[in-house]
Amino acid sequence: MSKVFVNIGLSLDGYMAPEGMSLEHWATPEYESWGAKWGALMGWVLKQQYFRENLKFGPGGETGQVNDMLRHTMQRSGANILGKRMFEQGEISWPDEAPFHTPVFVLTHEKREPWVRPGGTTFYFVNDGAERALEQARAAAGDRDIRISGGANVIQQYLDMGVVDELEIALAPVLFGSGRRLFENQQASMPQFRIDKVVDTPDATHLRYVRA
């Protein structure tokens, strides 16, 4: 059966995004230094060949173990689930070929027809909640897996529902001090995980957890 997984970058102090990284300040990455902080968080991925190719950043890039992990993550994904804020930020940032190449289910109150992008990504706007989005994602993913792409509040909802099978965290050695935390407002009865794999690199520690 398809697995439900999370694969994100996290600051050492637990933030998925720095303070100030919002649509309002999208054009001013110097606001609260959000651009520099985001760069420090995601530096490890920005230099991977697979990521650069997927985001149309140009040729070149690293091709080692971390690049292989990125490719594997993409290839295993049969559907993505996104929050509204992450979608809105991506809508103004992604290339025309949005970097998912799967059906993407966006949790939103906005009513909107599916948005078909070149390269295999179609965004579906789901107005009836996280459980229904997961059902649709399961149907769309077939034998492949379902990635809960974020943001933090969407991941929190699926953790609380107890449906997340795997947590993959690239822990970057950066302290933000503030921002949007991954782990917050959780229910007491969260599922528990065990360590499955650790990949140690100078830029980030890649931690993989599976349900205990």
Next chain:
Amino acid sequence: MSKVFVNIGLSLDGYMAPEGMSLEHWATPEYESWGAKWGALMGWVLKQQYFRENLKFGPGGETGQVNDMLRHTMQRSGANILGKRMFEQGEISWPDEAPFHTPVFVLTHEKREPWVRPGGTTFYFVNDGAERALEQARAAAGDRDIRISGGANVIQQYLDMGVVDELEIALAPVLFGSGRRLFENQQASMPQFRIDKVVDTPDATHLRYVRA
């Protein structure tokens, strides 16, 4: 020169201690399941030979790489700095031979004469702030290093002062959902760290960071 270091256990969701782990509920570890959560957080250390011997838990225990790390941490420490709450919890929990074997500087408003314990631990009660406690700890430590033992708010103070040279975190694959966070209320200008070493074990991921 002596290094200032932090060496702690942390839950995957960023907590140093679970909700309910307080003097008020010390005798009822079933309160908010704090005892079980603490056990899950610290399970890796409870089974090490060096830790068991130091806490008078009895003979036996693991003697591998993690045990060697514990011994090294103890041997490098020439002084410890503690918060008042951590001291009060320890005062009713530690064996007569308190597990520090160094001078220990307790940040507190309580005025109290030094408390000498067998085995080389003497607690000094410092009423004039974190900077003064660090000065005293430096003088006492000689060539050895100064451990900021906790709790979270004490570590936060020293991080904000920019004096922490090394952060050693045993990241346990447990989610608390609530409790006392390590990283909270930080100033925006925190020092930054780089990854120095990662030791991958089934029970915890031992992450060592040094100042960038």
